[in-house]
Amino acid sequence: MGNWSSESSFVRIAAHDRPGHPHRQRAIRSTLTDPIAAGPCPFCARGDDLLANEHAMVRRDINPVASGHLLIITRRHVADFFEATATERASLMALLLEAKAWLAREYAPDGFNVGVNIGLASGQTIPHVHVHLIPRYLGDTPNPRGGVRGVIPDKQTY
Template identity: 30%
Template sequence: MVTEACQFCKIVDRDDPDVREVYRDENVVAFFPPRPAVLGHVLVVPRRHVRDIWALEPDEASQLSRAVLLLAEGIRDAVRPEGLNVIESNGAAATQTVPHLHVHLVPRWTNDAMGPIWPEETSYSEDLKERTMLDVRSAVQILRASVEPPLAPEDRRKHLDYIQAVVTRQSAASSSAKGWLLPITTATFGFALTQRSWPLAALGMVAVLLFAYLDANYLRSEKQFRRLYNTVARSSRKVPLFTLDPVDADEPLPADGLPLSKWKKTVRSYLPERSIWASWSIAPFYTALLLVGAGVLIVA
């Protein structure tokens, strides 16, 4: 059925005798535009009148995507381009001129008539980019939770099993680190005492610090996965099924919150927070070894 004043609906209904149609099935129609940007430029439209991407149904999106892939292959075989732009514009600000969703398949060659389609440079601050990324991610998570079916109990159980396996592995790695360090420090400090070698004692203390850093990161990772475990177990927030990324358990940044700077994100990625260093599994064990090392260093 032709929607009034929609030239693409006329093409769909075969009411435009001048159109150069290249493909048609029960879901989409593809044709050359009257003024192609380059030779081989094809428009692909859904047969139903859909104004823009926000009005497109999921099954229509799937049908449209399959047709786009098919036509992209056909264009490549027919005109042998060096590249291909797939462009879909929505709204006047995005240069949509026909209010019927359409996908441009534009074969490209170096120095062709299209020219560059992106600005050479933008000047958005890192904070603004981070803020926008968090806003979009939060919005997508909310939308996903509203359309996805409830998680099956069996899938939740498997997800929890996967996370628990990682937690167990991190805990075992922490124990192994302590187990390896004890004979190293015993040998190093003992030899430093017998040989009166303060450099060897200092080397032993460096080993303690390195193992402490390693162990603190194991503990931090374990805590992050425990938080993910609790999020999945309590269903307090929607997270991707079977995700093993602890970031998915993080709460969205509040509307008035400021995103972390790049420097702070780097520090947070590599340096465990104070609570980790002060935990019972890190501070007492490694502080005691450092005190022993300091004593050996003084005596040696």
């Protein structure tokens, strides 16, 4: 077994597992070179934090998909959720629970979606760890069945 925490080991293993993808190494590192993400990090800039702890903060999404859509963001600039420290991930989860309680009081949603995009292929456009907490409301979509599976529309309903 290789060192799983090493980027080079991960790339080698991923390339071995998916030999039909010659650009796999580029795809894995895409969040570092994605032209959409070029420029200063909007999450590193000061913002209006609704909630915070030592390692993470909660902000409103500037392009919300639902009323109350929040982001839970690491304070340290790190692109990949799996590269965040255990303490940072625990801080994100602690704030996720606080943010859910805040949304329940302020917006009274009927449900929630929680999501993390990791890498360009998943839709990540800002290479800084952030967790989406999206309040959901009865009737906000004709058929919510499948929830986050909707990122691949043909797989949403089953």
